Amino acid sequence: MTYADPSDLVRGGEVHRDLFVDQKLFDQEMSNLFANCWVYVGHESQVPKRGDYYATTIGSQPVIMVRQKDGTVKVIYNRCPHRGVQLVNEGHGSVGPMFRCPYHAWTFNTDGSLFGVPVKDGYKESGFSESCASHGIEGVATHVYRQFVFARLAREGIGFEEFFGESLTTIDNMVDRSPEGRLEVAGAPLRYMHYCNWKMLVDNQTDTFHPMIAHESSAGTVRKIWEESGAQGPKPMVVEVVLPFTAKHEFYVEMGIRTWPNGHGHTGTKYSIHSDYTLPKEYTDAMEAAYGAERAEAILQEARHNTVYFPNMTMKGAIQTLRLFKPLGPDRTLVESWVFRLAGAPDELLERSALYNRLINSPTSIVGHDDLEMYERAQQGLKVSATPWVNYQREFHPGERYDSTQLWSGQSEVQMRNQYDAWVKFMKPAVSGEEVQA
Ligand SMILES: [Fe+2]
Structure with a gap:
């Protein structure tokens, strides 16, 4: 059943293309990786x-x-x-x-x-x-x-706290943004099929180099329309949400990346595309009443961009959305995009989260379909067997380690390397119920 030693397929900032196209390796992910992880x-x-x-x-x-x-x-x-x-x-x-x-x-x-x-x-x-x-x-x-x-799923394996460690601070921030310290799922998620490997979607979450290129036509058009209109007065919600996607390279470099052990990490250690959202006074008042002025400000200033919870969940605490990438086959992934309501917060915040989900995360949106096009082209391009390795070496240094919390430049592909390091680690055979009873 074992395809190969997984560690042969990840080396020095490169990943073998079989990780994205091979059925046996996919089966091994299902029996091992998805059983060993939380x-x-x-x-x-x-x-x-x-x-x-x-x-x-x-x-x-x-x-x-x-x-x-x-x-x-x-x-x-x-x-x-x-x-x-x-x-x-x-x-x-x-x-x-x-x-x-x-x-x-x-x-x-x-x-x-x-x-x-x-x-x-x-x-x-x-x-x-x-x-x-x-x-x-x-x-x-x-x-x-x-x-x-x-x-x-595995009967034995890594404990919850050890697996997630400090990465749980992103969940903390999303929940703390509720004056009542409580979230509610807001209706059904957007669900849609992507004809690509699930790991491409996870990679994309901390790929800070693509927005200014892949989203240039869509987000760039919003900027053009806004500037041609005179860019006067308060920005409509849609403009406020889409404009940061057109930020320049330096913005993303400075934004920073934090990696945690076991494949988790996030972009936006200093600020992010979510930092400058307008917050209704009614909401900031409720936050101050709940937490005190200083703590409320600290919670709201922590505007992380995307957090990857390895292997297949990603979260945006500052806009209260969560995406789950459900693997169905090496080239098929069911994507679910969920929105949360902050208990005790005005409806305007939920309105922005729902708008963000439709506008950015949906493949019928003006932003999400840019990414979908790239994933599906990559899925096709990776059929080329003459070039077997996929490259993740931007700002890679041989000997790089991921076993502690670390800060990196926002343009590094380090979080993706962190994911593949964890991929090797958790691809070891899982202890299943059957084996325990035998
Ligand atoms: Fe994107």
């Missing part, structure tokens, strides 16, 4: 009441995030232990006090434990009590951090 599943506000569920996938594995009787949230596999039927369809809803398989009516408590099997007499002396099925639905290691739900 992967984002969903937000607690998606399942407010007991029995509420949200069905999704971690890598290729169908899972359910479900609210328990005691108020906690658990992640379990979406598979009836009887004959394998998915207990709920992908999406969300409520199972009430228990799951009931639609095929043979086996029932399970919301924590996955077996509640009842019809025709119990038929299992007498069948060996059922020793069977896999008698254990109920298999659970997954779950950790909730400030309402964000993560899970690790």
